[in-house]
Amino acid sequence: MHNESGFMPTREEYMEALVKRHGMERQKKFLNAGAAVCGLGGLGSNIAVALARAGVGSLHLIDYDCVDLSNVNRQQYMLSQIGKKKTQAMKEIIAAINPYIRVVTDTVKISETNIELLSEDDIICEAFDAAEQKAMLVNGILEKYPQKYIVAASGMAGMYSANEIKTRKITDRFxxxxxxxxxxxxxxxxxxxxxxxxxxxxAHMVLKIIDGTFEV
Amino acid sequence: MVRINGQDSDAAGMTVEQYISTTDYNIDRIAVEKNEQIVPKAQYGTTIIQDGDNIEVVSFVGGG
Structure with a gap:
């Protein structure tokens, strides 16, 4: 990632620009919050970028895979990043957008046996590809960490109407x-x-949780 | 009467596992909430659906 203009705002300048858009009170909430993104594919890479642009203070990114040419149709990665671990590639993209975000990465496959990786995260995005993996993570989090928020996804393939995609509140935290x-x-x-x-x-549901506005 | 995914059902008395076996759900691709609480996978066989329960079966499809 290059910064060809050489422009690098200070932390304070960056904050000021975000406050102009979001207001001070809300931006402070974003800055003091964090979220985990489990899976950095079509969902996760786009979620991570949206949260980074909003100025969410810390992101925990988890994926075991590498960037492949077949990902570029929908994932945020650049051709120059093909072959890199997605965790590293996404860290670079976030740094190019907002260098003041704290990014923690785990380059592993999440399973029932290492779900403790998420013990420190209050808000978790399920962004896996396989239905069984999605169910495993959601069940694992709800069973083991019922006080956490989980924002999952199911059904976004094809050329059907974009209006069919909705956010549903299953429980207060799911x-x-x-x-x-x-x-x-x-x-x-x-x-x-x-x-x-x-x-x-x-990503928007995560921001709403951080903002304390839970209606969908 | 039991409510399952917003519909009335006569599943009272069945275990969660028995109820799921009467449906097209794939047990590896679902999460089940009973009265706003997750039913742990290991307890599907012993959790009995009771009159008045509100059950939500959340099913996942692939893609991401």
Whole structure:
């Protein structure tokens, strides 16, 4: 990642620019909050970028995979990052957007046996690809850490209407985004804009949780 | 009467596992909430659905 203009705002200048958009009270909440993003694919890479742009103070990024050419249709990575671990590539992208965010990465596959990785995170985004992985993480978090917030996703494949993608409140701490039905396994593919709509629903729900406004 | 995903159901008396086996849900791709509390996977076979329960079965499809 280059910064060709050489422009580098100070932490205070950056904060001032965010406060202009979001207001001081809300920006302080964003700055003092953090979220974990589990999976850095079509959902997670877009969630992480949205949260970074909003100025969420710390992000915990988890993925075991490397950037592949087949990811570029919907994920935030650049061609120059192909072959890199997604955790490293996303760290670079976030640094290029907002260098004042604290980014912690874990380059591992999350399973029932290492879910403690998320013990310090108050808000968790489920951004996996496989349905079984999604269910494993949601069940694992709700069973083991019922005080945490989890924002999951299901159903964002294909060329169906973007308006079908919604955020549903399942319980006070469990939110689900997506259309609930369009399965990427059914040969209908994942198209950037519709995946980004779903990722944006997740990122926005995270920001609303941080802001303390929980209605969907 | 039991409410399951917003619909009336006569599943009272069944375990969560028995109820799921009467549906098309894949047990590895769901989370089950009973009265706003998660039902742990290990307890599907012993958790009995009771009259008045409000059950939400959340099902996941692939893609991300």
């Amino acid at each position: 939110f689900m985004c997506g259309d609930g039905k369009s399965d990427a396994g059914e040969d209908i593919g994942l198209v950037a804009a519709r995946v980004m709509v779903c990722a944006a629903h997740q």
